[in-house]
Amino acid sequence: xxxxAILTRNPLSLIGLILVASVVLSALLAxxxxxxxxxxxxxxxFTNFNKPPKWPNIFGTDxxxxxxxxxxxxxxRISLILGVVVLALAVPVGVAIGLLAGYLGGWTEYLLMRLTxxxxxxxxxxxxxxxxxxxxxTLTNGMIAVTVMWWPxxxxxxxxxxxSEKEEGYVLAAEVIGASRTHIMFREILPNCIPSIVTKxxxxxxxxxxxxxxxxxxxxGVQPPTPDxxxxxxxxxxxxxxxxxxxxxxxxxxxxxxxxxxxxxDALREILGVDQ
Amino acid sequence: xxxxxRLLAKRLGTSxxxxxxxxxxxxxxxxxxxxxxxxxxxxxxxxxxxxxxxxERLHLNDNFITQYAYFLGDLFRGDLGxxxxxxRPVTTDIVQFLPATMELVIVSxxxxxALGLPLGVLSARYRGTWIDHIIRLVTLLGVSAPGFVWxxxxxxxxxxxxxxxxIAGRISDIYAIQTVTGFLMLDTLIAGNFKAFGNAAxxxxxxxxxxxxxxxxxxxxxxxxxxxxxxxxxxxxMAEAYGxxxxxxxxxxxxxxSLIPSLTIIGLDFAAxxxxxxxVEAVYAWPGLSRYGVAVILRKDLNxxxxxxxxxxxxxxxxxxxxxxxxxxxxxxxxLSQRAS
Numbered sequence: 001x002x003x004x005a006i007l008t009r010n011p012l013s014l015i016g017l018i019l020v021a022s023v024v025l026s027a028l029l030a031x032x033x034x035x036x037x038x039x040x041x042x043x044x045x046f047t048n049f050n051k052p053p054k055w056p057n058i059f060g061t062d063x064x065x066x067x068x069x070x071x072x073x074x075x076x077r078i079s080l081i082l083g084v085v086v087l088a089l090a091v092p093v094g095v096a097i098g099l100l101a102g103y104l105g106g107w108t109e110y111l112l113m114r115l116t117x118x119x120x121x122x123x124x125x126x127x128x129x130x131x132x133x134x135x136x137x138t139l140t141n142g143m144i145a146v147t148v149m150w151w152p153x154x155x156x157x158x159x160x161x162x163x164s165e166k167e168e169g170y171v172l173a174a175e176v177i178g179a180s181r182t183h184i185m186f187r188e189i190l191p192n193c194i195p196s197i198v199t200k201x202x203x204x205x206x207x208x209x210x211x212x213x214x215x216x217x218x219x220x221g222v223q224p225p226t227p228d229x230x231x232x233x234x235x236x237x238x239x240x241x242x243x244x245x246x247x248x249x250x251x252x253x254x255x256x257x258x259x260x261x262x263x264x265x266d267a268l269r270e271i272l273g274v275d276q
Numbered sequence: 277x278x279x280x281x282r283l284l285a286k287r288l289g290t291s292x293x294x295x296x297x298x299x300x301x302x303x304x305x306x307x308x309x310x311x312x313x314x315x316x317x318x319x320x321x322x323x324x325x326x327x328x329x330x331x332e333r334l335h336l337n338d339n340f341i342t343q344y345a346y347f348l349g350d351l352f353r354g355d356l357g358x359x360x361x362x363x364r365p366v367t368t369d370i371v372q373f374l375p376a377t378m379e380l381v382i383v384s385x386x387x388x389x390a391l392g393l394p395l396g397v398l399s400a401r402y403r404g405t406w407i408d409h410i411i412r413l414v415t416l417l418g419v420s421a422p423g424f425v426w427x428x429x430x431x432x433x434x435x436x437x438x439x440x441x442x443i444a445g446r447i448s449d450i451y452a453i454q455t456v457t458g459f460l461m462l463d464t465l466i467a468g469n470f471k472a473f474g475n476a477a478x479x480x481x482x483x484x485x486x487x488x489x490x491x492x493x494x495x496x497x498x499x500x501x502x503x504x505x506x507x508x509x510x511x512x513x514m515a516e517a518y519g520x521x522x523x524x525x526x527x528x529x530x531x532x533x534s535l536i537p538s539l540t541i542i543g544l545d546f547a548a549x550x551x552x553x554x555x556v557e558a559v560y561a562w563p564g565l566s567r568y569g570v571a572v573i574l575r576k577d578l579n580x581x582x583x584x585x586x587x588x589x590x591x592x593x594x595x596x597x598x599x600x601x602x603x604x605x606x607x608x609x610x611x612l613s614q615r616a617s
Contacts, residue, residue, distance in 0.1 A: 012413075114290075114293060114294065114297065115297070117290070117294045117297070118294050118297035118298050118301055119301075121291075121294050121295075121298060121589050121592050121593055121596075122298055122301075122302070122585060122588070122589045122592070123547060123548050123550050123551030123552075123588060123589075123592055124548065124551060125548075125551035125552060125554060125555075126550070126551045126554075126569075126584075126585055126588050126589075127585070129551075129554070129569070129570075129573055130302065130305065130306075130573060130581055130585055131305060132573075133573030133574060133576065133581065134305055134306060134573075134576065134581070206420065210420075210421070210422045211422075213422060214422045214423075214424065214552075214555055217422070217424050217555060217558070218554060218555070218558065218570050219570065219574065220570070220573065220574075230422075230424075233424060233425065233428060234424075234558075237424075237428055237559060240428070240431065240432060240436065241432055241436035241437070244432060247428045247432075248428075248429070248432070251421070251424075251425040251428055251429065252425075254421055254422065254425055255417070255420055255421040255425060258420040258421065259416065259417060259420035259421075262416055262419065262420050263416065266416065
């Protein structure tokens, strides 16, 4: 709560909060605030196809006459679900491996960190792409693919902190009084990793949206008719420059969401005193 | 052994282990997929006999370990197998498409360093002022959109509305340049055709900038935060007390030590461009590895997927080794200890 109060005082993080809040709220309330909720599915309205922005279609309409604003808002909903699921899976796994490697050291450290290196040495997008291509391109598989590329970053983050923390007096003290390894890792060291983890998660929420949209931009993400920001841009790019609204609005929608999370993440980093 | 050589040997050794791990990982992913790769390659009209023959030829009937052993054996002979999509050796395909991607990534990387570092220095030197605020806002915007969004926006603005850059491609059709290296900006120079060089350079500006934007933002932000920390050090205070010019303090005393921690991350960003190039190439019809990569992925062309991922990862590791070496050369603690030995 105190952190939230500080966030609202700084103009930049306040903008971030407003952006993120509007993205999240519009996604939650999509059924009520969008003018044409039925346009989420495979609806066609050929009398209204490919129209530039004009009331009630404030973002224009797509190639089969669906309202673009409606589809952008519903695409936010899917992006946010994906972000929540990916982080909920990747963070605990990554953090646990990082703690084990950092605290236990020795062979455990060597094996776990080399494993992490393997995942880190395939460019993130390429790994997710190959997995998506080899599995079927569905939302669930998209979550799996992005999770598989995401956990190593948390491992590295927590590993570095754990390695320096284990030399600290409080850890030695816990060892001396005979605390178990599990207790030291999860009760002593982990709490000191929380500020870094929370900051990274805020920033990553935006980046998960970014990567997921990149996958679907390449045709390796969520399949139509499910609305997705990346595939909307890919589809619209064929009709530049005349039908500019097909690409510009979904593209800016990605920018707005990621920018919002980045602004908050940046502010958190300063408030919580976390290094980059 | 001088420390630099020892470092190089150590990094090469670790990289080789990691690369074998990558091959095992991607090979495993490629083998657990649902569906029969031979059937997918030959299409639904192929006879059962033809499918069985292809399965035999691809060693698909053997167990995983045997398959991987065959693969590793071929790999050491520089053979990545035949692409079922192009019917050519995967290595031939990669040799054809990789240079265009590398050219794009290298130009982007140069832009990242040439624009990102000075922006970061400026931001740190004028920290807390409006210059700093504007740079921070712009660089944060840069990292907040994927490459394809910038690619589309830049194309719309600078190729369609203000027609100063070409819309797509690597070079205008009127130039016929003989392929030597595959890097058009080198090949045009080798051919001595400076007009063609200018044309190729003009074509690469927009795609490279779209690809570089997030890296520029990342680099500037890193350098800024590292420099701001350095500014609190006593020796900077002393330099200020002596009345050294602010510019000299920024460029020499604050920037140099900040470069070392920044460089490692910049190396990672540069390597990430190898993946992000896929996004930009698709927008600008850049004839690089992207179209090939996406096509083989969609067709479940196992050999080509494994080969492409392996080559990209090898590039990634090489870039990181180069960055590590650069860091050690810049860092006087390592450089000078070498001189002493």
